[in-house]
Amino acid sequence: MAHKRPACAVEAKYIKELLLSCQEAKKSAYCPYSRFPVGAALLTEDGKIFSGCNVENASYPLSICAERTAIQKAVSEGYKDFRAIAVTSDMEDDYSSPCGACRQVMREFGTDWAVYMTKSTGAFVVKTVQELLPDSFGPEDLQKIK
Numbered sequence: 554m555a556h557k558r559p560a561c562a563v564e565a566k567y568i569k570e571l572l573l574s575c576q577e578a579k580k581s582a583y584c585p586y587s588r589f590p591v592g593a594a595l596l597t598e599d600g601k602i603f604s605g606c607n608v609e610n611a612s613y614p615l616s617i618c619a620e621r622t623a624i625q626k627a628v629s630e631g632y633k634d635f636r637a638i639a640v641t642s643d644m645e646d647d648y649s650s651p652c653g654a655c656r657q658v659m660r661e662f663g664t665d666w667a668v669y670m671t672k673s674t675g676a677f678v679v680k681t682v683q684e685l686l687p688d689s690f691g692p693e694d695l696q697k698i699k
């Protein structure tokens with residue numbers, strides 16, 4: 554069986570970069586309605602980092618989360634192999650956890666990569682996409698009908 558790299562195998566230097574980058578991205582959050590700024594930073598297999606913030610809209614449901622902004626930036630630039638994503642908000646005492654819609658969008662690009670959920674202080678917990686969205690539906694399922 555091919556060797557599977559554990560989610561914890563992201564090198565410390567990349568974790569630090571992700572944490573700084575998501576905090577920086579949070580500063581650009583456009584969230585006049587919720588007043589809940591979020592930043593995300595996404596690490597690609599080749600070591601590139603794409604960041605994103607939440608971008609809200611007066612037509613509320615059109616708002617997009619920071620995680621999906623980062624993923625869409627990366628995919629639209631030709632990157633879709635991801636190692637990790639970090640998420641942060643202004644919550645000091647709780648870890649920022651991606652919403653269900655973002656989990657599904659992450660899952661589109663694989664289940665075995667890491668999600669760093671951080672407090673505004675930089676403390677974090679890490680889980681895989683698989684752990685955050687077990688028993689998921691994904692692109693492979695579309696090939697399974699007879």
Ligand SMILES: O=c1ccn([C@H]2C[C@H](O)[C@@H](CO)O2)c(=O)[nH]1
Nearest residue numbers: 587589591607618619650651652
């Ligand atoms: O993980 C999350 C959770 C929430 N939000 C955004 C959506 C909305 O703009 C605001 C409040 O839900 O925070 C994110 O960007 N990411």
Ligand SMILES: [Zn+2]
Nearest residue numbers: 618651652655
């Ligand atoms: Zn979301």
